[in-house]
Amino acid sequence: MRTVRVSVCALDPITKAGMVDLLETRASVVVTEGRTRAETDVVVAAFDRLSADAVAALRAVAAELGKPIVLVTDRIEEGGLTAAVVCKVVAILPRSAMTDSRVADSVRAAASRAVAPPRDLLGRLADQAERLHRELLAPDGPAGAALSSREIDVLRLMADGFDTQEIATELAYSERTVKNVIYAVTDRLRLRNRSHAVAYAIREGVI
Numbered sequence: 001m002r003t004v005r006v007s008v009c010a011l012d013p014i015t016k017a018g019m020v021d022l023l024e025t026r027a028s029v030v031v032t033e034g035r036t037r038a039e040t041d042v043v044v045a046a047f048d049r050l051s052a053d054a055v056a057a058l059r060a061v062a063a064e065l066g067k068p069i070v071l072v073t074d075r076i077e078e079g080g081l082t083a084a085v086v087c088k089v090v091a092i093l094p095r096s097a098m099t100d101s102r103v104a105d106s107v108r109a110a111a112s113r114a115v116a117p118p119r120d121l122l123g124r125l126a127d128q129a130e131r132l133h134r135e136l137l138a139p140d141g142p143a144g145a146a147l148s149s150r151e152i153d154v155l156r157l158m159a160d161g162f163d164t165q166e167i168a169t170e171l172a173y174s175e176r177t178v179k180n181v182i183y184a185v186t187d188r189l190r191l192r193n194r195s196h197a198v199a200y201a202i203r204e205g206v207i
Contacts, residue, residue, distance in 0.1 A: 037067065048073065091106040154185075158194055
């Protein structure tokens with residue numbers, strides 16, 4: 001079994017030290033202090049949540065090393081998922097994984113290109129990837145084109161006065177999915193609240 005060289009990215013020294021200690025106890029995994037492409041096979045990025053600073057660090061290490069990234073975090077929002085797509089994150093694990101072998105197992109799988117995001121995040125990652133692809137292909141298109149069909153459906157029902165539970169029932173989604181859709185729209189388009197989102201959709205002629 002070949003040795004996998006890992007670079008650890010974290011915002012605070014305690015998290016980084018904990019991750020280094022964990023990985024260094026695992027066979028065939030070596031933590032490297034070098035931050036060059038030639039010295040790194042896989043990056044482990046560990047954050048308590050994907051804050052703006054964490055996303056900036058994730059983007060920086062992806063640009064610097066260009067290697068598969070295993071992301072360890074307890075909180076990931078829609079904006080963080082976009083960063084994960086852009087940075088080609090290959091696995092997302094909870095911070096509790098720092099207490100067992102899952103991080104090291106994911107590192108070895110990432111080095112062999114045999115790992116994928118967990119199932120509960122695949123749909124959200126796919127949605128974000130599709131939206132990002134569309135925005136990159138047509139950055140100068142109408143603003144309304146940035147809305148997916150699912151987002152438009154939710155906004156249309158919001159405009160009709162439906163609350164979150166009623167929208168979830170009407171579209172056969174979970175309430176959490178509806179909330180995630182609304183958050184994604186308001187965050188991506190920098191809208192203040194639900195009413196602002198509905199007004200935006202009406203102004204753009206998409207509902």
